[in-house]
Amino acid sequence: MSDMYLCSDFKSIVLNNTPLIDVRAPVEFEKGAFNNATNLLLMNDEERHLVGIHYKEKGNTKAIKLGHELVSGTKKETRIKSWLDFIDANPNAILYCFRGGQRSKISQEWIYEAGYNITRFKGGYKAFRNYLLTQLEESPKHFNPIVLGGRTGSGKTILLKKIENSIDLECLANHRGSSFGRKLTPQPSQINFENNLAYDIIKKLDTGFKYLVFEDEGKNIGSTYMPKSLANYLLTAALVILETPINERIDTTFNEYVTEAQKMYKDGGFIDALAEWRDDILSAMSRIKRRIGGERYIHVTTIFENAYNEQIRSGALDAYKEWVEYLLVEYYDPMYDYQILNRSENVKFRGSSEEVLAYLALF
Structure with missing residues (x-):
C-alpha cells in the first residue's frame, strides 16, 4: 500500500472527530482507546495470545502464518465485512493497531482487496497516544x-x-x-x-x-x-x-x-x-x-x-x-x-x- 494511505496529522483527527477503527484485541481496547473509536478486531484475545506465544518461540514469520490460519474462511469474511460496513457509514474513517505495524497493515490490505481504501495511523495507537500526552503536558504554555x-x-x-x-x-x-x-x-x-x-x-x-x-x-x-x-x-x-x-x-x-x-x-x-x-x-x-x-x-x-x-x-x-x-x-x-x-x-x-x-x- 502507498504511503498516501498513512496518516500522522493527529490534530486534524481530534478537531474533526474522525471516526476510528481500532483493530486491536478487546483486552487492549478496554485498557485505553480514543474518542470516536470502535473496536472492530482483527484478532480476538485468544488468537492474539496464541500468536504472541508463537512470535516469542518461533519468530515473526511463523507468527504471521499462524495469524492467517486462525483468521481465515468465514471468520475472516465476517471481520472484513464489519470494517466495510463501518467505512460505508463513515467514509473518512481511519484504522489503527498498537504500533501501526502488522495488524493494521494486514487489515488495510484486506480492505483494499475488497475494493475499498482506508488510511491507517503512522505509528498506530502508541503514536497518537504520545501525541495526546505531549499536548496535555505542554498545554499550560x-x-x-x-x-x-x-x-x-x-x-x-x-x-x-x-x-x-x-x-x-x-x-x-x-x-x-x-x-x-x-x-x-x-x-x-x-x-x-x-x-x-x-x-x-x-x-x-x-x-x-x-x-x-x-x-x-x-x-x-x-x-x-x-x-x-x-x-x-x-x-x-x-x-x-x-x-x-x-x-x-x-x-x-x-x-x-x-x-x-x-x-x-x-x-x-x-x-x-x-x-x-x-x-x-x-x-x-x-x-x-x-x-x-x-x-x-x-x-x-x-x-x-x-x-x-x-x-x-x-x-x-x-x-x-x-x-x-x-x-x-x-x-x-x-x-x-x-x-x-x-x-x-x-x-x-x-x-x-x-x-x-x-x-x-x-x-
Whole structure:
C-alpha cells in the first residue's frame, strides 16, 4: 500500500472527530482507546495470545502464518465485512493497531482487496497516544487558567455548562467529584480520561481561547486523576467563587443526591433500586465517618434513615432535605471554607451566578 494511505496529522483527527477503527484485541481496547473509536478486531484475545506465544518461540514469520490460519474462511469474511460496513457509514474513517505495524497493515490490505481504501495511523495507537500526552503536558504554555469555586450545591457544574471556554472535568471523569459522586456507569480508565481531556483542551485552544475555566476539583476525581503538570498549574490559577444562598444549595444537592440519583438507580434495572440506593448512600457516609466525627456521623445517619423510612411509608421525599442541609453545613462547608482560606490570595472575584458569568465574559 502507498504511503498516501498513512496518516500522522493527529490534530486534524481530534478537531474533526474522525471516526476510528481500532483493530486491536478487546483486552487492549478496554485498557485505553480514543474518542470516536470502535473496536472492530482483527484478532480476538485468544488468537492474539496464541500468536504472541508463537512470535516469542518461533519468530515473526511463523507468527504471521499462524495469524492467517486462525483468521481465515468465514471468520475472516465476517471481520472484513464489519470494517466495510463501518467505512460505508463513515467514509473518512481511519484504522489503527498498537504500533501501526502488522495488524493494521494486514487489515488495510484486506480492505483494499475488497475494493475499498482506508488510511491507517503512522505509528498506530502508541503514536497518537504520545501525541495526546505531549499536548496535555505542554498545554499550560498555551492558556491562562481560571478555576470556578464555590461551596457544594452552589451550581458550579450548571454554570460551567454555560461557559464556552470551560473544561468539565466531572463530565470527562463520569463522576460528581464528591464522596457521594459515584455513578452507576463506570468511570473511564485513566488512559481514556487523559485522552478525552487532551481532546477537549486541543479543541478549546484551537478556537483561540486564551483562558480556560475549570471547576475547582482536587487532583483526583473519583478513581481518575489529572496529569501532574496540569494539576499543579491549576493551583496557580485565579479563583472565582460562586456564592449561592443555602436554600438554593439545598435544592440543587437534593435534586442531585436524591431525585436524580434514585431515578438513575431505577433506570439501572435493579430489583430493589431504592434499597440499592440507600445502601450506597450509607456506604458513602461510612467513608466520611472519620472526617465528620462519630457523634455527627450518628446524627446524619439517623436523619437519613428517618427520611428513608418516611419515603417507604408515604412516598414523600422532602424529609431528605434535612439530611442534605446537615451534610452541607456540618461536613462540606467547613472543609471547603478551610481549603479556600489556604488559597485566599488566589481569589479574584466572588458573586452570584449572573455576576460570575459577567465577570468571566471579560476574559
